Amino acid sequence: MSAFNAIGEDREIDRDEFTPGVEPQPTWCPGCGDFGVLKALKQALPELGLTPDEVLTVTGIGCSGKLNSYLDTYGFHTIHGRSLPVARAAKLANDGLEVIAAGGDGDGYGIGGNHFIHTARENHDMTYIVFNNEVFGLTKGQTSPTSPKGHKSKTQPHGSAKSPLRPLSTSLNAGATYVARTAAVNPNQAKEIIKEAIEHDGFAHVDFLTQCPTWNKDARQYVPYVDVQESEDYDFDVHDRREAAEMMFETESALYEGTVLTGRYYVNEDRPSYQEEKQKLGDVPDEPLAERYFDDDYEWERSYDLLERHK
Amino acid sequence: MSDDELIWRIAGGSGDGIDSTSQNFAKALMRSGLDVFTHRHYPSRIRGGHTYVEIRAADHEVQSRGDGYNFLLALGDSFARNPQEEAFYGNEEIKPLSENLDDMREGGVIVYDEGLLSEEDVAELDLEKRAEENDWHVYPLDLRSLAREHGREVMRNTAGVGATAALLEMDLEHIEDLMEDAMGGEVLEANLEILHEAYETVRDEYDFTHDLRAPSGEHEREQALLSGSNAIAYGAIDAGCRFIAGYPMTPWTDVFTILSQNFPDMGGIAEQVEDEIAAAALALGASHAGAKAMSGSSGGGFALMSEPLGLAEMTETPLVLVEAMRAGPSTGMPTKPEQGDLEHVLYTSQGDSSRVVFAPGNVAEAYDQTRMAFHVAYEYQIPVIVIYDQKLSGENTNVDVSFFDREPEPTLGSTLTEEELREAAHDASGKFQRFQHDVEDGVSPRSLPGQKDGRYLATGNEHSPVGHISEDPDNRVYQMERRLEKLEAIREELDEEHDSQQTYFGDETADFGIVTWGSSQGAVEEAVARLNEQGHSVKGVGVSDMMPFPEAEMTEFLESVDEAMIVEMNATAQFRGLMQKELGRYGEKLSSLLKYNGEPFEPAEIVEGYELNVDGADEEPTAQVRIEPAAGD
Numbered sequence: 040m041s042a043f044n045a046i047g048e049d050r051e052i053d054r055d056e057f058t059p060g061v062e063p064q065p066t067w068c069p070g071c072g073d074f075g076v077l078k079a080l081k082q083a084l085p086e087l088g089l090t091p092d093e094v095l096t097v098t099g100i101g102c103s104g105k106l107n108s109y110l111d112t113y114g115f116h117t118i119h120g121r122s123l124p125v126a127r128a129a130k131l132a133n134d135g136l137e138v139i140a141a142g143g144d145g146d147g148y149g150i151g152g153n154h155f156i157h158t159a160r161e162n163h164d165m166t167y168i169v170f171n172n173e174v175f176g177l178t179k180g181q182t183s184p185t186s187p188k189g190h191k192s193k194t195q196p197h198g199s200a201k202s203p204l205r206p207l208s209t210s211l212n213a214g215a216t217y218v219a220r221t222a223a224v225n226p227n228q229a230k231e232i233i234k235e236a237i238e239h240d241g242f243a244h245v246d247f248l249t250q251c252p253t254w255n256k257d258a259r260q261y262v263p264y265v266d267v268q269e270s271e272d273y274d275f276d277v278h279d280r281r282e283a284a285e286m287m288f289e290t291e292s293a294l295y296e297g298t299v300l301t302g303r304y305y306v307n308e309d310r311p312s313y314q315e316e317k318q319k320l321g322d323v324p325d326e327p328l329a330e331r332y333f334d335d336d337y338e339w340e341r342s343y344d345l346l347e348r349h350k
Numbered sequence: 351m352s353d354d355e356l357i358w359r360i361a362g363g364s365g366d367g368i369d370s371t372s373q374n375f376a377k378a379l380m381r382s383g384l385d386v387f388t389h390r391h392y393p394s395r396i397r398g399g400h401t402y403v404e405i406r407a408a409d410h411e412v413q414s415r416g417d418g419y420n421f422l423l424a425l426g427d428s429f430a431r432n433p434q435e436e437a438f439y440g441n442e443e444i445k446p447l448s449e450n451l452d453d454m455r456e457g458g459v460i461v462y463d464e465g466l467l468s469e470e471d472v473a474e475l476d477l478e479k480r481a482e483e484n485d486w487h488v489y490p491l492d493l494r495s496l497a498r499e500h501g502r503e504v505m506r507n508t509a510g511v512g513a514t515a516a517l518l519e520m521d522l523e524h525i526e527d528l529m530e531d532a533m534g535g536e537v538l539e540a541n542l543e544i545l546h547e548a549y550e551t552v553r554d555e556y557d558f559t560h561d562l563r564a565p566s567g568e569h570e571r572e573q574a575l576l577s578g579s580n581a582i583a584y585g586a587i588d589a590g591c592r593f594i595a596g597y598p599m600t601p602w603t604d605v606f607t608i609l610s611q612n613f614p615d616m617g618g619i620a621e622q623v624e625d626e627i628a629a630a631a632l633a634l635g636a637s638h639a640g641a642k643a644m645s646g647s648s649g650g651g652f653a654l655m656s657e658p659l660g661l662a663e664m665t666e667t668p669l670v671l672v673e674a675m676r677a678g679p680s681t682g683m684p685t686k687p688e689q690g691d692l693e694h695v696l697y698t699s700q701g702d703s704s705r706v707v708f709a710p711g712n713v714a715e716a717y718d719q720t721r722m723a724f725h726v727a728y729e730y731q732i733p734v735i736v737i738y739d740q741k742l743s744g745e746n747t748n749v750d751v752s753f754f755d756r757e758p759e760p761t762l763g764s765t766l767t768e769e770e771l772r773e774a775a776h777d778a779s780g781k782f783q784r785f786q787h788d789v790e791d792g793v794s795p796r797s798l799p800g801q802k803d804g805r806y807l808a809t810g811n812e813h814s815p816v817g818h819i820s821e822d823p824d825n826r827v828y829q830m831e832r833r834l835e836k837l838e839a840i841r842e843e844l845d846e847e848h849d850s851q852q853t854y855f856g857d858e859t860a861d862f863g864i865v866t867w868g869s870s871q872g873a874v875e876e877a878v879a880r881l882n883e884q885g886h887s888v889k890g891v892g893v894s895d896m897m898p899f900p901e902a903e904m905t906e907f908l909e910s911v912d913e914a915m916i917v918e919m920n921a922t923a924q925f926r927g928l929m930q931k932e933l934g935r936y937g938e939k940l941s942s943l944l945k946y947n948g949e950p951f952e953p954a955e956i957v958e959g960y961e962l963n964v965d966g967a968d969e970e971p972t973a974q975v976r977i978e979p980a981a982g983d
């Protein structure tokens with residue numbers, strides 16, 4: 040018997056299974072965009088045939104980090120900015136898990152920026168959802184890496200002198216193989232994008248626009264939005280890196296004043312995932328490492344066998 | 351100081367192959383039946399700069415570098431000769447000779463490379479006069495030409511080894527064997543030729559004026575020569591660890607490298623990642639998902655791991671970290687040993703945080719205690735840190751091969767199978783009560799993602815039994831006490847079910863005690879033996895359990911003596927502070943002998959410290975060590 044029977048379990052899955060049965064109730068503010076992510080995941084996961092026991096959601100800190108408190112999967116609510124290294128190691132240790140990391144823009148693009156770049160660069164087979172509300176929510180409205188230039192907050196009373204980070208371009212440049220932006224106000228697209236991202240073999244980055252009505256009242260609520268795939272005005276090939284980059288540039292420049300564009304920006308199905316690359320080099324075992332500890336017949340190598348060169 | 355031992359020092363420029371040469375020579379001595387101990391001195395640079403390695407060999411157990419040395423092979427620093435434009439090498443060729451004379455024992459033998467060290471430079475050293483005063487026996491040899499003649503200049507190391515063997519009347523057999531293992535083809539041939547040529551030239555053409563000869567010995571069982579870092583890596587392998595994540599930092603890099611080189615062939619995973627926060631977080635993630643995992647670093651890198659360390663504790667995720675100390679503060683002296691991170695490792699991370707800390711005292715203990723670290727981490731779901739230093743990391747000693755002939759222990763400790771999970775307690779919503787099982791030791795068995803019926807949330811926030819964030823006061827107290835209880839349970843297990851990890855030595859009836867921890871243990875052990883030989887009555891203990899502290903054992907030890915001197919390599923007496931904090935008394939009994947100049951203790955310095963302590967002499971010790979008197983003095 041396998042130690043991980045939930046993995047690959049094939050049965051009809053009820054959406055409600057992803058809602059904690061007793062508590063807790065979400066503590067997000069009314070109208071918070073984070074509800075949109077939760078909803079999209081609750082719809083997407085059962086549609087993909089995934090059971091709550093085979094999904095591991097790893098979150099950072101912030102309002103966004105509470106996602107897995109309200110989503111009934113295996114969960115790891117880590118520390119500020121560190122969801123990605125925890126998540127990618129869990130995936131390396133047990134490839135059978137469906138690993139989804141999530142966190143805020145402060146969490147993912149600020150304190151965890153280094154991990155973001157490197158996880159994208161390595162193209163780990165996992166999904167990363169960033170709740171982008173252009174503000175630090177949980178610590179009460181400070182400027183975040185995606186806040187627009189001039190954004191006033193209690194810690195930047197004269198307005199921010201910094202230009203916002205461009206998350207889509209950053210992950211594309213770093214090496215992500217699936218890059219999309221969606222918005223809580225566009226639930227149908229959000230669900231589809233999340234499904235695609237989870238199914239993608241490689242690092243899938245979803246910049247999820249989540250309005251924060253409490254601290255970012257001035258910010259546009261990302262309506263109206265335009266779905267770049269649906270609109271005839273934006274004709275580009277998502278598999279073409281250069282075209283995707285151009286589109287991202289346009290979108291990211293326009294976010295703060297022009298039209299909000301959402302949709303898929305880049306999809307690369309050819310680049311092998313990090314796991315595959317490592318497998319080719321013989322650097323990860325064929326069977327999930329985690330399985331081995333339950334296998335009574337496994338022949339463990341001993342250091343005694345390595346002593347030859349010390350004699 | 352007896353000369354029934356050989357302490358051979360090879361000096362040259364770093365990058366000149368000093369390391370590999372000495373490693374081979376140490377093995378040859380071991381194969382000839384001797385016990386060996388190596389000490390490596392190196393500057394914080396890759397090429398050029400004066401460096402040396404010492405090999406102490408005797409027919410009896412050797413536990414430290416010893417005091418001084420009695421054979422110098424001064425090769426000359428090849429990088430000092432060809433400075434590139436604008437590059438700063440800043441070393442004179444003469445340094446391998448000139449820098450090494452101070453610690454040379456009376457009657458010692460010196461071989462230097464005439465081919466590389468200029469005559470004028472040597473003349474300036476007043477070598478003849480000093481040799482006469484100290485009864486040194488000096489053999490200038492043109493090793494460089496000899497090497498060039500039969501091969502390449504870099505092979506002058508081999509010429510030096512050949513000359514050494516001749517002067518010490520050693521057999522070449524083991525040296526040849528090792529060369530044959532290490533190389534082949536023309537390189538091997540050239541080296542063998544040089545070895546023989548040097549050996550025969552010296553044997554036939556020189557009059558030996560010295561008495562020093564290689565000691566002879568015999569081992570009952572086969573030996574292996576390995577370092578503390580090797581032992582830690584091997585302990586991890588035998589504990590079933592198959593995941594390592596790290597970021598390079600001296601001297602932790604050694605363990606990281608050894609495991610990175612071995613894991614792929616063992617179906618394990620090694621990850622070099624973007625920084626130390628990531629490294630610890632990866633180990634945590636892998637462990638959470640059901641692999642036995644470790645990470646580690648040295649001072650500065652370990653500082654970055656403080657937050658993931660706390661997360662491991664709060665989420666009760668097993669985690670083993672290694673902390674390889676080097677001299678601080680900050681980047682300090684990257685290649686020099688110090689025992690200055692003890693408090694850092696004990697107390698870093700926020701809150702009433704607790705972890706287990708072991709400080710092995712030698713190579714064998716490094717292996718054992720790393721295994722124990724994994725056992726404790728996975729059984730009790732708590733972070734365990736193995737703390738050691740640059741000295742133990744790099745020194746090589748021979749260990750009986752049979753010592754490593756032990757069964758692997760690849761168990762995940764208190765982790766449930768799916769069958770067990772089905773029977774376990776769940777809350778009304780069907781969630782596994784991951785943080786509830788209140789058995790006596792505070793341990794609450796865990797599940798792994800992907801298992802059926804084991805779903806829960808791991809969070810660094812205070813949480814309810816199923817892992818929901820909770821600020822309920824009763825729950826807080828319950829969870830906090832449960833986590834803290836583990837330390838007591840671990841203490842009990844360490845006391846009862848296992849032999850003590852502390853190492854006791856010396857005269858049991860003595861009323862003067864010397865207490866030390868970590869890598870200073872070997873030198874203290876030797877010093878205690880020496881003092882007892884000299885007619886004093888002294889006993890000692892090398893403490894390995896830093897947390898949970900072996901309160902009963904140390905109380906017993908301190909009750910049995912009138913005075914105790916604590917020996918450690920730092921300036922602020924960190925271990926003494928720990929003892930007093932844990933035991934809450936004995937301040938008036940405890941004095942300290944401290945050294946923090948970047949060099950490890952030599953046994954003679956400890957003997958001297960004892961004498962000063964007992965005789966109450968008011969002069970300062972001669973070596974760079976400091977006496978810190980007992981409280982109330």
Ligand SMILES: Cc1ncc(C[n+]2csc(CCOP(=O)(O)OP(=O)(O)O)c2C)c(N)n1
Pocket residue numbers: 100101102103104119142143144145146147170172174175176177178183
């Ligand atoms: C190391 C560390 N620094 C700071 C904090 C405090 N902190 C908690 S949440 C947060 C900001 C979160 O902002 P964001 O990631 O945008 O998430 P949001 O709350 O908007 O969803 C900060 C700074 C922390 N928990 N840890």
Ligand code: SF4
Pocket residue numbers: 066067068070071072073102103172176177250251252253254
């Ligand atoms: S503060 Fe903002 S981000 Fe946080 S819950 Fe409220 S609305 Fe959402």
